[in-house]
Amino acid sequence: MAITLEKHQVEGLEYAMAHHYCINGDEAGVGKTFQALALAQKTKLNTLIVCPAFLRENWLSEIKIFAPHKGVTVFRKRAQIYFPFDTDLVIISYSLVEHAKECFHWAELIIADEVHMVKNMECARGILFHQRLFESEAERFIGLTGTPIKNHVSDFYSLLGLTSYNTKPTSGLDIFVDYPTPIDFNEEFCLSRVQRTREGYVKKYFGLKNIVRLKKYLKGCFISRKAANVLDLKKPVYKHVLVDYKVKEDRELWDDFQKNKSVSSKSKCKNALLKAKFTAKYVKGLMLENPDKFYLCFSDHIDATEMVATELNCLAVTGKVPARRRGKIALEYQTGKHKVLAATIGSFSEGVNLFKSHNLILNDFPWVPGDIEQLFRRILRKGQKEVCTFHIIGGSEQDRYINNLLLQKTKVVKEVIE
Numbered sequence: 001m002a003i004t005l006e007k008h009q010v011e012g013l014e015y016a017m018a019h020h021y022c023i024n025g026d027e028a029g030v031g032k033t034f035q036a037l038a039l040a041q042k043t044k045l046n047t048l049i050v051c052p053a054f055l056r057e058n059w060l061s062e063i064k065i066f067a068p069h070k071g072v073t074v075f076r077k078r079a080q081i082y083f084p085f086d087t088d089l090v091i092i093s094y095s096l097v098e099h100a101k102e103c104f105h106w107a108e109l110i111i112a113d114e115v116h117m118v119k120n121m122e123c124a125r126g127i128l129f130h131q132r133l134f135e136s137e138a139e140r141f142i143g144l145t146g147t148p149i150k151n152h153v154s155d156f157y158s159l160l161g162l163t164s165y166n167t168k169p170t171s172g173l174d175i176f177v178d179y180p181t182p183i184d185f186n187e188e189f190c191l192s193r194v195q196r197t198r199e200g201y202v203k204k205y206f207g208l209k210n211i212v213r214l215k216k217y218l219k220g221c222f223i224s225r226k227a228a229n230v231l232d233l234k235k236p237v238y239k240h241v242l243v244d245y246k247v248k249e250d251r252e253l254w255d256d257f258q259k260n261k262s263v264s265s266k267s268k269c270k271n272a273l274l275k276a277k278f279t280a281k282y283v284k285g286l287m288l289e290n291p292d293k294f295y296l297c298f299s300d301h302i303d304a305t306e307m308v309a310t311e312l313n314c315l316a317v318t319g320k321v322p323a324r325r326r327g328k329i330a331l332e333y334q335t336g337k338h339k340v341l342a343a344t345i346g347s348f349s350e351g352v353n354l355f356k357s358h359n360l361i362l363n364d365f366p367w368v369p370g371d372i373e374q375l376f377r378r379i380l381r382k383g384q385k386e387v388c389t390f391h392i393i394g395g396s397e398q399d400r401y402i403n404n405l406l407l408q409k410t411k412v413v414k415e416v417i418e
Helices: 007-019 032-043 053-066 094-099 101-106 124-136 155-163 182-189 211-218 248-260 265-289 302-312 323-334 369-376 397-417
Strands: 021-024 047-051 072-074 089-093 109-113 140-144 191-197 200-206 237-242 295-299 315-317 340-344 359-362 389-394
Touching (some): 007 021, 007 032, 032 053, 053 323, 094 124, 265 389, 295 302, 302 315
Parallel strands (some): 072 089, 295 359
Antiparallel strands (some): 191 200
């Protein structure tokens, strides 16, 4: 079965063909995987796919459906890696990049799924990936991400750096020429303030400035389309569910918030746990009302996720669950094996298709706006035919504070990529 692309996906393929090294920042659900596989089909190049470990099975499944004639090798462990002379496509996780030098030298096309995972050029994973891509001298590179900016404008520096390794003049300006370091980039495109910490004074970057200049660097290497503009999706319903916070256990959290006018990670976790039993009870009510529907419950915290799972007698998908098992759970959910799942946002919000569900219940907010967008796009994506409902559990001052913080960050993101 050959890949049949829709009009917007053809445009994405043509963009990648024209620019050699680029970032596809289409919203989740638009079909970035299809576009990348079509690129591999069209170019007939040796293709290396680098992705989060729990998405290896998803990629393997998609390849078997849309490119069954292609030879595929999946390296799951360091000891398995060899120079892949006997295959067409290789799949590895980011955790194996350090040990996969042979694969990068073999590859002529490199696909980096959820490429925002290497947005930090000062951490080992980011440094290693940049090094491997630079040394590979691959003919083509495409990074896929539904959230090119997860939190700050500074997230873009690494992505622009990856496209700057293109040896052909097809990817626009070289970011390293004008901004050799992340600090140079941040000084040009971010606002800043100096904060006092226990270690001394630290400059913090936030917000956005010089937007017109920044977009000059995106030209020729970055494409992004909103799902609402290219897919025939029904408008989702956002249902805000108020929790009664007039309980003794919440007094400590309220006092902490009133004193600091901010939310610590510790109190955020407590707040999520405080709501967990209510969330589970609410979901039970939804399931009684519509027993044939499928449900997904999310929290930013493991303890709250596990409590919801216990109350609902369902699986808890967290970072404790091996990556390969997480991928299989997603496939099982799509085939109807599970009616309800509870998961942490960090372990199950990227790359997986969960459009079997029309109901997503959010117990608590994450810190990062990009994580919420990724989360909602698990069900609001290509293949979804029904109206999706996002049930947001909240009501405390802490919830409102985090929500306002996320709205401010989201505004900055939209200015850059829209």
